[in-house]
Amino acid sequence: MSEKTFGKGARVLILGATSGIARATALEFARRGFDLVLAGRDLEEMEILAADARVRCGNGVEIVEFDATNFDSHPEFWHRCGEVDGVICALGVMPPQQESERDWETCRAVIQVNYTACVSVLNLVANDFEARKVGFIAVLTSVAGERARKSNYIYGSAKSGLSAYTEGLRARLFVAGVSVTTVKPGPVDTAMTWGMEKLPLLVPPEKVASDIYRGVRRKADVVFSPAPWRLIMAIMRVVPSFIWKRLDF
Numbered sequence: 001m002s003e004k005t006f007g008k009g010a011r012v013l014i015l016g017a018t019s020g021i022a023r024a025t026a027l028e029f030a031r032r033g034f035d036l037v038l039a040g041r042d043l044e045e046m047e048i049l050a051a052d053a054r055v056r057c058g059n060g061v062e063i064v065e066f067d068a069t070n071f072d073s074h075p076e077f078w079h080r081c082g083e084v085d086g087v088i089c090a091l092g093v094m095p096p097q098q099e100s101e102r103d104w105e106t107c108r109a110v111i112q113v114n115y116t117a118c119v120s121v122l123n124l125v126a127n128d129f130e131a132r133k134v135g136f137i138a139v140l141t142s143v144a145g146e147r148a149r150k151s152n153y154i155y156g157s158a159k160s161g162l163s164a165y166t167e168g169l170r171a172r173l174f175v176a177g178v179s180v181t182t183v184k185p186g187p188v189d190t191a192m193t194w195g196m197e198k199l200p201l202l203v204p205p206e207k208v209a210s211d212i213y214r215g216v217r218r219k220a221d222v223v224f225s226p227a228p229w230r231l232i233m234a235i236m237r238v239v240p241s242f243i244w245k246r247l248d249f
């Protein structure tokens with residue numbers, strides 16, 4: 001990635017721009033000179049975010065409507081974004097696990113937003129970046145995808161699938177010089193975790209935003225945010241199944 005592409009004047013597309021982590025990440029990239037393309041379904045909220053970024057950083061900020069689960073609209077959406085140099089995917093929903101267990105519509109939304117929609121749109125991004133031999137992609141998965149817990153395994157399984165997708169995509173795009181960074185946060189203080197109690201190592205979205213920026217900058221393959229989650233999940237992964245299934249979390 002050339003200096004020209006990474007920084008001033010480069011355009012970064014933020015999918016799920018109204019998310020707490022995406023808002024902080026958009027500002028982090030804007031402060032570093034990037035122009036922003038904000039994509040989401042809440043146009044009013046994105047107008048507010050765009051105005052804020054323009055005032056704070058003086059960058060170009062555009063808004064493109066994006067409905068993650070309207071898969072047929074994705075090619076047209078990608079076309080409307082114009083030429084972009086980087087993509088950050090922050091799409092996600094995490095309703096209480098019990099709702100997904102009982103209600104298929106809820107369960108399907110978890111799978112579709114956290115996995116299928118990301119694959120649908122990132123396939124388009126990948127084909128374009130591969131042909132142009134340029135660009136970076138950062139995808140928000142989660143530590144929840146590292147090992148499935150009984151209290152959150154439907155969301156976790158979608159994130160696990162997305163992590164596997166990004167690993168394969170990274171290998172495919174490596175020869176084209178396109179970086180793919182898998183971002184695995186622990187609990188972050190956003191709307192997604194609002195009202196949840198006793199979340200371990202809870203961090204503000206600005207911490208994840210700066211980890212994303214630094215990870216993309218150094219073309220990291222996998223970023224845990226905050227960093228101690230890498231060790232914690234390495235330990236979690238080797239807990240034997242006969243113990244894991246008895247743990248109450």
Ligand SMILES: NC(=O)c1ccc[n+]([C@@H]2O[C@H](COP(=O)([O-])OP(=O)(O)OC[C@H]3O[C@@H](n4cnc5c(N)ncnc54)[C@H](OP(=O)(O)O)[C@@H]3O)[C@@H](O)[C@H]2O)c1
Nearest residue numbers: 016018019020021067068090091092140142187188190192
């Ligand atoms: N917060 C955490 O503790 C945490 C931990 C690990 C990983 N993550 C992951 O990090 C990413 C960002 O998380 P967050 O906490 O910032 O999330 P958030 O504030 O809840 O935002 C989720 C984003 O997804 C968008 N979205 C959901 N369904 C959509 C649809 N059908 N079409 C278009 N957009 C849709 C939302 O748009 P609307 O505003 O229109 O609803 C919003 O922009 C997610 O992938 C999440 O799974 C979060």
